[in-house]
Amino acid sequence: MNENMNLYERFSAEYVKSALFAGMSHDDIINLLACLRPNIAKYRKNDLIVTAGEKLESIGMLLTGEASVSKEDAAGNRVVMVLLAPGDIFGEIVAFAGGPRWLATVQAQTACAVMFIPKAQIIGECEKMCAWHRELIQNMLKIISSRAMLLNKKVEYLAMKSMRGKLAAFLLEEYKKKGTLTFTLPMKRHEMADFLNVSRPSMSRELGRMRDEGLIDYHLVTVTVKDLPGLRRILV
Numbered sequence: 001m002n003e004n005m006n007l008y009e010r011f012s013a014e015y016v017k018s019a020l021f022a023g024m025s026h027d028d029i030i031n032l033l034a035c036l037r038p039n040i041a042k043y044r045k046n047d048l049i050v051t052a053g054e055k056l057e058s059i060g061m062l063l064t065g066e067a068s069v070s071k072e073d074a075a076g077n078r079v080v081m082v083l084l085a086p087g088d089i090f091g092e093i094v095a096f097a098g099g100p101r102w103l104a105t106v107q108a109q110t111a112c113a114v115m116f117i118p119k120a121q122i123i124g125e126c127e128k129m130c131a132w133h134r135e136l137i138q139n140m141l142k143i144i145s146s147r148a149m150l151l152n153k154k155v156e157y158l159a160m161k162s163m164r165g166k167l168a169a170f171l172l173e174e175y176k177k178k179g180t181l182t183f184t185l186p187m188k189r190h191e192m193a194d195f196l197n198v199s200r201p202s203m204s205r206e207l208g209r210m211r212d213e214g215l216i217d218y219h220l221v222t223v224t225v226k227d228l229p230g231l232r233r234i235l236v
Helices: 002-010 026-036 092-097 119-123 131-159 163-178 189-196 200-212 228-233
Strands: 039-043 048-050 058-064 067-072 078-084 105-108 112-118 182-184 216-219 222-225
Touching (some): 026 119, 058 119, 067 189, 078 131, 119 131, 131 163, 163 182, 163 189, 163 200, 163 222, 163 228, 189 200
Antiparallel strands (some): 048 105, 182 222, 216 222
16 A cells, blocks of 8 residues: 555646545545556557456556547547546546546557546445545546537537538637737647548648738747637628
């Protein structure tokens, strides 16, 4: 147990970032982890962390690095559902729905570390009746609600027929979240193309046209909205 506690302590800065442990002190989190008995694994860039169809035993939490959650359609095209940053969790919806298997593939985008919490330890009764366990369940439900809203937004993007409409909606959503006309995109170009379910070359050409028309300007992952009303008119 001491060896595990030392391992948990190494990632203590990442725990406090996570919505899963919101409202808990550092000591509360470490004591809760001793109760949950999670495992920590490390992955290299492009390693598959879990594959769709595998038996679901645990809920994952990214501790370091970046990872993506994706699915394949009937034609074999990869669609990125969400990008994970340190503190983000995955597998929670299936666990609470009673699903026996992973519904999506999780892949390391960079070298990363992942903590796996046995789902039975979360959704089952706590033997020690920890006060933190109830708070953990409440946080988990908040996360599931937020994830459902994100997936609803994803469906909205996929339902749009034009690439220009998808890009305009995505950029307007980022502008709304950041509250400034100049912002950093939350993902790289190829990840953004996967997220919007469009080809990267076509997306780059469309972004170039939007820049030439004076709607936006960009450099790498930084975007500046130059014509906000014009960008909004695309969606009308």
